[in-house]
Amino acid sequence: MTRRAVARTLMYLSLIAASVVVLLPLGVVFLTSLKSDKEMANDSGALTLPDDPLNFHNYVTAFQDGRMLSAFANTAIILVFAIGGTVLIGSMTAYAIDRFTFRFKKLVVALFLLAALVPGVTTQVATFQIVNSFGMFNTLWAPIALYMGTDIVSIYIFLQFVRSIPASLDEAARIDGANAFTIYRKIIFPLLKPAIATVVIVKGITVYNDFYIPFLYMPSQDLGVISTSLFRFKGPFGAHWETISAGAILVILPTLIVFLCLQRYIYNGFTRGATR
Amino acid sequence: MTDTTHQAAVRSAAGPEPAVPVPVPAPRRTRVWRGLTPWLFLLAPLALLITFTYAPIANMVAYSFTDWDGVSPELHYTGAHNYTELFTRPELFEVFWVSGYYLAASAVQIAAALYFATILSFNVRFRNFFKGLLFFPYLINGVAIAFVFLYFFQDGGTLDSVLSLLGLHSDHAWLGTPVSANVSLAGVSVWRYTGLNFVLFLGAVQSIPGELYEAAELDGANRWQQFRHIIAPGIRPVLALTVILSISGSLSAFEIPYIMTGGATGTETFVIQTVKLAFQFNKTGLASAAAVVLLLIILAVTWLQRRLVPDDKVDLV
Numbered sequence: 042m043t044r045r046a047v048a049r050t051l052m053y054l055s056l057i058a059a060s061v062v063v064l065l066p067l068g069v070v071f072l073t074s075l076k077s078d079k080e081m082a083n084d085s086g087a088l089t090l091p092d093d094p095l096n097f098h099n100y101v102t103a104f105q106d107g108r109m110l111s112a113f114a115n116t117a118i119i120l121v122f123a124i125g126g127t128v129l130i131g132s133m134t135a136y137a138i139d140r141f142t143f144r145f146k147k148l149v150v151a152l153f154l155l156a157a158l159v160p161g162v163t164t165q166v167a168t169f170q171i172v173n174s175f176g177m178f179n180t181l182w183a184p185i186a187l188y189m190g191t192d193i194v195s196i197y198i199f200l201q202f203v204r205s206i207p208a209s210l211d212e213a214a215r216i217d218g219a220n221a222f223t224i225y226r227k228i229i230f231p232l233l234k235p236a237i238a239t240v241v242i243v244k245g246i247t248v249y250n251d252f253y254i255p256f257l258y259m260p261s262q263d264l265g266v267i268s269t270s271l272f273r274f275k276g277p278f279g280a281h282w283e284t285i286s287a288g289a290i291l292v293i294l295p296t297l298i299v300f301l302c303l304q305r306y307i308y309n310g311f312t313r314g315a316t317r
Numbered sequence: 318m319t320d321t322t323h324q325a326a327v328r329s330a331a332g333p334e335p336a337v338p339v340p341v342p343a344p345r346r347t348r349v350w351r352g353l354t355p356w357l358f359l360l361a362p363l364a365l366l367i368t369f370t371y372a373p374i375a376n377m378v379a380y381s382f383t384d385w386d387g388v389s390p391e392l393h394y395t396g397a398h399n400y401t402e403l404f405t406r407p408e409l410f411e412v413f414w415v416s417g418y419y420l421a422a423s424a425v426q427i428a429a430a431l432y433f434a435t436i437l438s439f440n441v442r443f444r445n446f447f448k449g450l451l452f453f454p455y456l457i458n459g460v461a462i463a464f465v466f467l468y469f470f471q472d473g474g475t476l477d478s479v480l481s482l483l484g485l486h487s488d489h490a491w492l493g494t495p496v497s498a499n500v501s502l503a504g505v506s507v508w509r510y511t512g513l514n515f516v517l518f519l520g521a522v523q524s525i526p527g528e529l530y531e532a533a534e535l536d537g538a539n540r541w542q543q544f545r546h547i548i549a550p551g552i553r554p555v556l557a558l559t560v561i562l563s564i565s566g567s568l569s570a571f572e573i574p575y576i577m578t579g580g581a582t583g584t585e586t587f588v589i590q591t592v593k594l595a596f597q598f599n600k601t602g603l604a605s606a607a608a609v610v611l612l613l614i615i616l617a618v619t620w621l622q623r624r625l626v627p628d629d630k631v632d633l634v
Contacts, residue, residue: 048540052436056447059433062508063450069475070465087468087478130362137358144352149359156370158619162569162588163612166595166604167377168369170387190365221354250458252572257596271460272576282468289461296456304449307456311513312520 067293074099074286081283099287103274107288111263112270116249119184119266124244126189128237135199136225140211157193165257172258183258184266188248194314195240201313202236203229242303243310246296267292374612380605387601399606409607412587415499416567419586422503423563426511427556433511434518434552435544448519452512459509463576466505495583502574502584509573510566514559521552561622565615587611 073081075091077098103109138150168187169178177183206229214224252268259266265273271292274285300307381399385392403409433451437444454462469475470491480487492498529547538546571588574580580589587607595604 052441055432056436056441059429060447060450063454065479066465066469066475066508069478070468073468086481087473087475088482130365133358134362137355141355143355146355149363152363152366152371156366158616159370159374159612160565160569160615162571163591163608163615164370164373164377166591166601166608167373167380169595170376170601171368171372186365187369190369196362221358225358246456250456252459252576257592268458268460271458271464274464275576282471285464286468289464292458292461296458297453300449300453300456304445308448308452308516308520311455312517 070286071290073282074290076283078281078283081281099283100291102284103288103291107274107284108262108265108270109267109288109291112265112267115181115264116266118181119188119255120245120248122181122185123188123248124241126185127192127195127244128240130189131192131195131199131240132203132230132233132237133225134196135203136229139200139203140208140221140229153193153196156191157197161191162253165253169257177258179259179261179264181259181264184248184251184254187254187258188244188251192244195244198240198243198313199233199236202233206232238306239310239313242299242306243314246299246307249296377605377608377612380602381609383602385601386599387595388599392602395602399603400610402603403606403610409590412585412590413568415584415586416570418499418503419506419567419570420564422507423510423560423567426507427514427559427563429507430511430514430518430559431552431556433515434522435548437519438522438548448516452516454509455512455516457509459572460576462505462509463573466501466508466573467577470501492578492582498578498582498584502577505573505577506570510563514563517555517559518552521555522548525551557622557625561619564618568611568614 069087072089072091073087075094075096077092077096080089080092134153138146138153172178172183172187175186177186210228210232211224214228219227249267252272255264255266255269256272259269262273271288274288382394382396383392384395384398433447437448441447467474471477472488472490476491477487489497491501525547530543533543533547569588570586571592574584574586575589575592578584580586580593585593588611591604591607591611594600594607
């Protein structure tokens with residue numbers, strides 16, 4: 042009995058230790074974001090509490106001088122187009138692959154399967170040249186096209202769902218005179234809602250967090266997204282950790298809110314996405 | 318998106334049909350339409366897939382045999398020169414050793430994820446709270462994580478403050494020497510990715526029917542035996558998948574080291590080096606060769622996994 046109690050205590054202790062490891066780095070940055078530059082200068086240590094816990098001055102600086110507003114706007118534009126495109130493309134591909142038999146179907150499926158194995162980071166050297174040749178370099182279209190065109194995971198998610206929609210529904214509609222496009226638009230697409238929710242969430246978080254693609258394709262200051270704008274804090278705010286911290290918290294906050302609201306979907310989505 | 322216009326055209330063309338009782342249309346035309354329909358759906362997806370995945374791969378392989386600098390119209394075929402350079406110049410190949418740190422970190426990460434997935438699959442208070450807390454780092458923006466940990470490892474930053482709170486006064490520059498810097502960076506990657514592995518494992522563990530545990534408990538099995546004989550076999554496919562993800566992730570580590578140290582003090586990874594070769598030193602040919610090597614290694618690892626764990630369907634949700 043006592044052994045069991047000890048084991049339980051140790052288990053909770055390990056959970057608490059893990060929580061501290063997760064929260065401490067974030068918590069300290071949050072504290073730092075509320076400190077004034079004077080407090081930072083007198084070197085009172087990272088763990089001290091800020092003098093004025095309602096000092097949002099650094100957030101104002103981060104927002105104005107760090108161009109966070111235009112970063113959020115750019116990210117929002119990219120999100121809308123990339124997610125919309127991904128949903129359309131993924132669902133169309135899944136519908137075509139699952140509901141039709143056609144020549145070269147095996148080849149098409151193999152092309153999509155194989156593409157899932159190619160890690161995006163490796164091919165950017167050459168992708169860059171292609172994006173550049175389309176004149177998309179330094180425009181918002183570069184990330185939009187890349188996010189839309191290279192997302193195999195969401196095709197998998199849609200494929201799983203289309204399979205679960207009984208084909209008899211299609212048949213019934215076809216007898217009523219609907220053609221393939223009407224069936225896709227009126228029957229398949231509406232029934233894909235859960236899959237769409239999953240793809241929107243997973244894709245949304247991935248795009249919001251991506252650094253590599255906007256960093257490579259949109260060096261212009263005006264085209265900063267969340268990641269690249271925050272990255273640029275490193276220069277002008279060099280040693281101003283209170284401003285950098287405020288910027289980091291500004292970026293983390295939306296993620297936290299979305300996570301708290303949509304927990305269940307997020308777990309499901311990322312599990313599905315990874316295990317495809 | 319040429320496809321949408323097609324669809325619209327087709328829809329309006331087909332629109333009036335149901336209104337009139339249609340005679341059976343000419344079978345040949347229908348057949349052609351039926352054959353064409355899937356391709357109309359696949360037009361845009363395939364175009365994007367080929368433009369942004371397969372064309373780059375083909376180009377990359379082609380560039381890797383040239384001395385192209387990425388800008389000038391001139392390029393010369395150099396045979397396998399880039400590849401020999403890559404394998405014979407030690408400073409170019411050295412970066413692979415850095416992946417070793419991340420591989421070791423993956424092992425720690427998987428062990429931690431397994432441990433927490435196992436204990437949280439039992440009845441634990443505040444289970445959802447702990448689950449969320451462990452997973453959340455995975456969702457955070459990489460740049461934000463990099464800054465959080467730059468401050469963490471800074472002189473007089475979070476880590477030093479905590480250590481001095483415990484009575485350990487150190488003026489060790491955590492990102493100052495190659496070994497320490499790489500260990501620190503690998504630690505950040507553990508912090509960031511454990512949550513994903515944990516949630517994957519937890520999903521697998523929870524999909525094991527509860528009666529199995531009850532039966533085992535009746536037979537007098539302890540927690541370790543339950544883990545060994547019920548949980549471990551149940552999560553094998555997910556474990557295999559995680560190992561592959563970790564290996565390819567370790568080989569292609571980029572974001573955190575690039576933002577935190579820019580590849581300084583011996584923390585340059587293979588991808589950082591490739592990006593620098595291509596976009597700073599304009600050595601597109603050499604960079605392409607490097608990327609081809611990395612791609613081949615990752616494909617080989619994946620192929621190996623498919624061979625070792627044949628057709629274990631990973632189905633969690």
